[in-house]
Structures are given as structure tokens and as C-alpha cells.
Amino acid sequence: MDVNSSSAGSGQLAVTDRTRHRRLRENGSTARADLDAVLAAGFICHLGVVLDGVPMVVPTVYGATARTLYLHGSVASRSLAADPEATVCVTVTHVDALVLARSVFEHSVNYRCAMIYGTPRTVTDAEEKLEGLRVLTEQAAPGQWDYARRPNRKELAATTLLALPLDEASVKISAGPPEDGDGPDAELGLWAGELPVRLTWAPPVPDPQLAPGITAPPHITALLGRTD
Amino acid sequence: MDVNSSSAGSGQLAVTDRTRHRRLRENGSTARADLDAVLAAGFICHLGVVLDGVPMVVPTVYGATARTLYLHGSVASRSLAADPEATVCVTVTHVDALVLARSVFEHSVNYRCAMIYGTPRTVTDAEEKLEGLRVLTEQAAPGQWDYARRPNRKELAATTLLALPLDEASVKISAGPPEDGDGPDAELGLWAGELPVRLTWAPPVPDPQLAPGITAPPHITALLGRTD
Numbered sequence: 001m002d003v004n005s006s007s008a009g010s011g012q013l014a015v016t017d018r019t020r021h022r023r024l025r026e027n028g029s030t031a032r033a034d035l036d037a038v039l040a041a042g043f044i045c046h047l048g049v050v051l052d053g054v055p056m057v058v059p060t061v062y063g064a065t066a067r068t069l070y071l072h073g074s075v076a077s078r079s080l081a082a083d084p085e086a087t088v089c090v091t092v093t094h095v096d097a098l099v100l101a102r103s104v105f106e107h108s109v110n111y112r113c114a115m116i117y118g119t120p121r122t123v124t125d126a127e128e129k130l131e132g133l134r135v136l137t138e139q140a141a142p143g144q145w146d147y148a149r150r151p152n153r154k155e156l157a158a159t160t161l162l163a164l165p166l167d168e169a170s171v172k173i174s175a176g177p178p179e180d181g182d183g184p185d186a187e188l189g190l191w192a193g194e195l196p197v198r199l200t201w202a203p204p205v206p207d208p209q210l211a212p213g214i215t216a217p218p219h220i221t222a223l224l225g226r227t228d
Numbered sequence: 229m230d231v232n233s234s235s236a237g238s239g240q241l242a243v244t245d246r247t248r249h250r251r252l253r254e255n256g257s258t259a260r261a262d263l264d265a266v267l268a269a270g271f272i273c274h275l276g277v278v279l280d281g282v283p284m285v286v287p288t289v290y291g292a293t294a295r296t297l298y299l300h301g302s303v304a305s306r307s308l309a310a311d312p313e314a315t316v317c318v319t320v321t322h323v324d325a326l327v328l329a330r331s332v333f334e335h336s337v338n339y340r341c342a343m344i345y346g347t348p349r350t351v352t353d354a355e356e357k358l359e360g361l362r363v364l365t366e367q368a369a370p371g372q373w374d375y376a377r378r379p380n381r382k383e384l385a386a387t388t389l390l391a392l393p394l395d396e397a398s399v400k401i402s403a404g405p406p407e408d409g410d411g412p413d414a415e416l417g418l419w420a421g422e423l424p425v426r427l428t429w430a431p432p433v434p435d436p437q438l439a440p441g442i443t444a445p446p447h448i449t450a451l452l453g454r455t456d
Contacts, residue, residue, distance in 0.1 A: 057275075101376065145332065193432050196432075200425075207405040214417060
């Protein structure tokens with residue numbers, strides 16, 4: 001790993017061969033605040049591992065602290081079992097808008113994306129495992145950790161939790177209108193602009209087995225209408 | 229690749245070592261209709277490649293026909309340049325709901341996910357390239373191919389398009405309420421159920437450079453309120 005450590009200040013991510021932005025440089029960010037914001041805006045990542053030389057990409061839930069990404073470990077553990085030093089890639093993507101230009105060639109997507117590289121560590125310490133699961137749970141549904149029954153010793157033992165350091169990461173942010181508004185295609189008289197995508201929570205659907213009279217708690221109903 | 233070709237009928241996907249469902253067997257599907265439905269419901273995939281032995285997962289747009297997934301090729305082409313026979317993994321995920329159980333341990337996510345393995349082919353034939361770009365464009369915004377200016381010869385030459393056969397794929401679908409409604413935790417009196425996630429289009433945002441009086445065409449405004 002070729003870390004250019006001179007660029008690694010407290011607010012800047014270190015730039016490595018893997019995280020150096022090769023395309024669309026204008027969209028690349030090495031600000032830790034941008035990484036934190038992309039991670040805070042979601043709860044699903046795509047985890048890439050190599051198994052028998054072949055890439056495997058699986059969606060999984062995550063929870064982020066300032067320095068660590070916690071992941072459920074069932075898939076990555078197959079990769080780690082084969083090679084405990086194996087590097088994985090975790091990608092978190094938020095699609096913000098379709099960019100509809102005058103020409104098909106200038107069509108694009110506005111998005112925010114974080115890619116994190118590293119070797120995950122299997123969390124074995126019971127206290128850290130509980131804290132990691134709290135972070136995972138709160139990432140998707142804040143308030144749920146205090147509401148639901150927490151894992152007991154047997155459940156903790158049955159859970160594989162991985163910790164990935166947030167040391168080597170790359171953030172790309174693409175935003176703004178199409179780029180052919182001042183070119184010859186603007187004369188075509190076609191509509192152009194952004195078509196935003198919104199991810200929202202819909203009203204909760206009670207478990208059919210729920211006893212009558214139990215209503216969704218405020219921390220869940222508060223999510224309604226929240227836009228990520 | 230260990231293809232169990234005896235299971236590969238017209239409506240069933242072949243099962244290979246990579247696509248055999250190891251976990252949550254109840255959620256695995258080898259029905260081609262399920263694959264088609266997952267692909268039809270989106271336009272962003274996560275492409276996994278191996279570069280220097282390390283996985284790299286990048287989001288990119290795709291377009292699907294019955295037999296082929298078309299992808300923009302800039303990232304995968306780096307992997308293919310190193311090894312033209314390299315296998316990639318393309319994953320398309322739709323998150324449908326958070327599953328909030330009585331216990332943290334039983335929390336999960338309802339989702340639909342397709343994983344496709346294969347070696348992409350660089351599309352060189354001009355006619356197929358144009359058709360692939362049409363499929364890509366129509367996947368996200370149906371009607372836009374006929375509306376926008378199509379790629380000219382120079383733009384076609386500047387576009388790298390990849391074709392991935394839809395031969396080796398795995399589909400997982402997780403749905404339904406939490407599973408602790410008939411266990412001891414049901415006595416806790418806690419709310420449990422699903423919190424659905426909805427992906428919707430918001431009203432189009434015109435390009436600030438748009439000439440006055442040009443309104444968004446019907447095929448774009450028709451997307452509003454559509455739920456994927």
C-alpha cells in the first residue's frame with residue numbers, strides 16, 4: 001500500500017494507489033467530513049471480497065463510528081477464513097438524481113459514494129461486540145437499541161461481527177445539472193435537468209402476530225417522511 | 229465453473245458452485261422470472277472486479293435484456309485489460325423494508341438481490357453498441373432514447389460498453405414479518421413489524437440554463453410517484 005501520509009491530516013483521508021481518483025477528479029473528495037456524511041446517510045453497503053480469485057459482491061448492513069465500520073460478518077468471514085490478511089472493499093452509494101441532458105452521451109447520475117478498503121478484524125471482545133451491534137442497530141433505526149431486547153450471551157456468541165478501520169477510503173460526489181446547456185445541443189429545444197430520487201420510509205406495517213393495542217413507538221413513527 | 233446443467237431449463241437459472249445458495253436457502257431463487265424482475269426494478273448495480281488481487285466495488289448504471297446485461301465499461305475495462313478472461317460480479321439490490329423484531333438478534337432487512345457472475349465482453353459492433361446504449365438509457369428513463377439526441381459516431385467511439393451474459397446468476401428475496409412473533413419475546417409487549425423503504429422520483433429540476441418555456445416531457449413527468 002502506497003500511502004501518501006503527508007496528506008493524512010485529521011480532516012483529510014490518506015490517499016493511496018487504490019483511493020487516488022482516476023476519473024472525474026472534480027468529484028473526488030478526501031475530506032473526512034464527506035466520508036462521515038456519506039456513511040451517516042445510509043445503512044446498507046456492498047461488500048466486495050475475493051473468493052478463489054473471483055470477486056463476490058454482497059449487500060449487508062453496516063454501522064459507522066468515527067474510526068470503524070462494523071459489518072455483519074457471515075460472508076466476509078468466508079473470505080477471511082481463506083486469508084486472514086485479505087483486503088475487502090466496502091462501497092456505500094446514494095443515488096441522488098438522474099441527470100437528463102439534451103444528448104444521450106451527456107446523461108449521467110448524481111450520486112454520493114464512499115469506497116473503503118481494508119482488512120476486517122473479527123470482533124471477539126464481548127463489550128466491543130455489544131457496542132458494535134448497538135452502532136449497527138442505531139444506524140438504521142435510531143432508538144431501537146434502547147427499545148428492543150438486547151442480545152443475550154448465546155445470541156452474541158452466534159453473531160459474527162467484523163470491524164473495518166476507516167483509514168483508507170475514497171469519496172466521490174457528483175452533483176449539478178447536465179453539462180450540455182451551453183453547447184450546440186442547447187439549440188435543440190429539448191428539456192434537460194435533474195430527476196431527483198428520494199428514499200423515504202413508508203408507514204410501518206405491524207407484524208400480523210402483534211397483540212392488539214401495541215402501537216409503533218415514537219422513534220419509529222418519527223422516521224416517516226424523513227428523506228435520506 | 230461447475231455448472232449443473234441438468235437444472236438449466238428455459239425458466240431456471242443454472243446452479244453453479246458460486247450461485248448455489250449457502251445461507252437462507254428459503255430465500256434463494258433460481259427462477260429466471262425472479263432475476264428479470266429484480267433487474268427490471270432498478271438501474272444501478274454494484275460491479276465487483278479484482279485489481280492486483282484486491283476487490284473493487286463500484287456503482288454503475290446498467291441496462292438489461294433477456295440475455296444480456298449492458299454496463300458502462302470504464303472501470304471494468306481496467307480489470308479486463310489486465311485479464312480478458314477475468315470474472316466479474318454484478319450485484320443489484322433493492323431494499324424493501326427494515327424488519328424490526330422484539331429482539332435485536334432477530335432484526336433483519338427485507339430485500340431483493342441479484343448477483344451475476346461472468347466475463348464481460350467489450351461491445352465493438354456499432355449496431356450492438358447503439359442498441360446497448362438504448363437499453364441502458366431506457367432502463368432508467370423510458371422514453372428518453374427517442375427524446376434526446378442519440379450518440380453520433382464520435383460519441384459512440386468514445387464510449388466503452390460491456391456486455392455480460394445473464395447465464396450465471398443468483399437471486400435472493402427476503403420478505404415478510406419478523407420471526408419472533410410466536411416465541412417468548414412476544415410476551416415483552418414490544419411493537420414489531422416492517423418499516424418499508426420507498427424509492428420515488430421527485431419533481432424534475434430544470435437545468436438553470438434551460439430556455440424559458442421548455443417543459444419536462446410527458447415520459448419524464450409520468451415517472452413521478454412511480455415506486456420502484
